[in-house]
Amino acid sequence: MGKKLVIDPVTRIEGHGKVTVQLDDDNNIIGARLHVVEFRGFEKFVQGHPYWEAPMLLQRICGICFVSHHLCGAKVLDDMIGVGYAQDVQMLPTPEKVRRLGHYFQQLQSHVTAYYYLIAPEMIFGMDAAPEKRNVLGLIEENPEMVKRVVALRKWGQEGIKLVFGKKMHGIASVPGGVNHNISKEDIQRFLKGDDGLLDIDTVITYASEALDVFYKFHEENREQVDRFADVPALNMCLVDEDGNIDYYHGKIRITDEDKNIVEEFDYHEYMDYFAEATEEWSYMKFPYLKKYGRERGSVRVGPLARVNVTKAYGAATPLAQAALEKFHDYSHGKASNKTLHTNWARAIEILHSAELIKNLLHDPDLQKEELKMTPSKDKWTGEGIGVVEAPRGTLLHHYKADKEGNITFCNLVVSTTQNNTVMNRTVLAVAEEYLGGQQEITEGMMNAIEVGIRAYDPCLSCATHATSGNMPLDVRVLDSKGNIIDSKKR
């Protein structure tokens, strides 16, 4: 009789999940799954609220990437009132740039949090290090100066979020058709030149570059492990601008294959024409896939690795990030990288890219202009909208409908971690086969390897748990004092 290994909870991720690994008598891997075991219900309880509350309410699904949810909802509302991208209306320059600025600040702080607080312990101490050392406290002990810089960098991102949204968490700036304030010159100067306890922009860029150095060192010392670890195939998806390069706020959805050929490219308002969603009884997280290619071939990867795979160039406006991207592409020989741990490389590139994008925007005088929102006549009301942004973890979609009085009647959230569900499960299986398969003794380090694979995606399971259709899957087990199952019921 085989056995089952359980990692519960998976640590250093956002939200709650567990992993089960099934082994046969010879400890060969039969199967491995990432289960999302929490339930939220935001799509249901937002119904009945006034449409303009949605970006405020729904951002509370997450304490990390709330800005992405807020902006995604804002784009939906623009569509709803008739001045969105669905109507081919270009947002006014000031509100779009204010929103973008907040978005880039959030990407910076979110990536820094994931990269250093959650992921870096393995890069610095190794997967086999003792758990009591392999954490952020261990980092403080090992390299306090680096951690001080990380804290300052993250603080700068958080203060930037506060600048735009009024609070470091769950603030508000976007209103239907625009924003409720611009950014003053005085505040811009604080972020460019630094202030009491706030870094100046050049120091921010220097510290952001150091994230890449951490990865390069780790890669150089562990090249075989990094390049071999969970090399799992998937299509890559992100929003792209007119030149086919990443645009974190707006663009078309582009999906490319391993050779960087475009598999699909479409307006994100047509998302549901291209994608279907599967559910499994063992997880609250849905499994989206491209209808045309089926579930096996049509699952996509989103997030930093997908974005650097799809993007050809960042351009001359962000020269340091451009150089880092070129180095990544050279290493991958012009092909898409499927190597899970290269996601951390991509994340470090994006930390730098965000910092450079912020620097450019801070110099933009449009941020001080007074024209803050469009107010269309009531006959423009459409009552439906779809918003997509590139959240730190990948492509995020919100879709709402409202009745003519403005009550929300439908809400669907397809979050980045959901898009990554299949590829994360493939990663878990690949790592289990590589590290656990056929082993006589399963060590804590081997189990941690699975978590390392999951953490590379920086999954936000709290955001991603949305399978609300039908009966909620339920698995109740009654155990005796020795842990043996004496009764179980499944729904």
Place this chain on the structure above:
Amino acid sequence: MSIKITIDGKEIETQAGEALINVAADNGIFIPRLCYMRGKPCLGTCRVCSVKVNGWMAASCATPVYDGMNVEVDDPEVKDMQKALVENLFSEGTHNCPSCEKSGRCDLQAIAYETDMMVSRFPYRFTERKRDNAAELIWLERDRCIFCQLCVHYIRDEKTGQKIFSISGRGPSSQIEIDKTLADKMTKEQAREASDICPVGCIIDKERGFDHAIGVRKYEISSIRERILKGEQ
């Protein structure tokens, strides 16, 4: 007629018949309130302004001062009573400040801060009253109504003086109502006034939303305590 009263041991000279709540504010003594607007007749519906008058609890908005009156405001029993009344309102309705557009300019929220409320001691009712958004300019979020009746008395049809808002039902079945025909005659300014007079997020001006950035909302600029002590509300 000039009289003398005592508030928290401080002797105050004032005019007989003046509302106690105003005398206190004029002498720098803060008393929380939700249904009282300075300059308008007292409604006495919320009771949050209760203080001890000669040892007995009384709503200070409904109590005219008289010579020799002894008032206790800074008293543990009084403060707990005021806080309990605020907590009761939070338990009776559904008040989610984080997603409510009135946050930052909501009297109930501001008074909850002033009374040091952290969480309600009473079980939440999770009231479900159907919202009414049929009117052109007003969205009625009934779960948030605290039945202060400010809108009922002070927001009226500008031509006929008829009431636009009313209370229907009794006891726990009570709910705020809006006369759609009259409401649709409201000007944008009057709809804004109705939204402003509501001490919670029940009467929502549909054209407002989150129009004020965090940091410049009413009670972030000047606290409800400061406003009351300046005689502004």
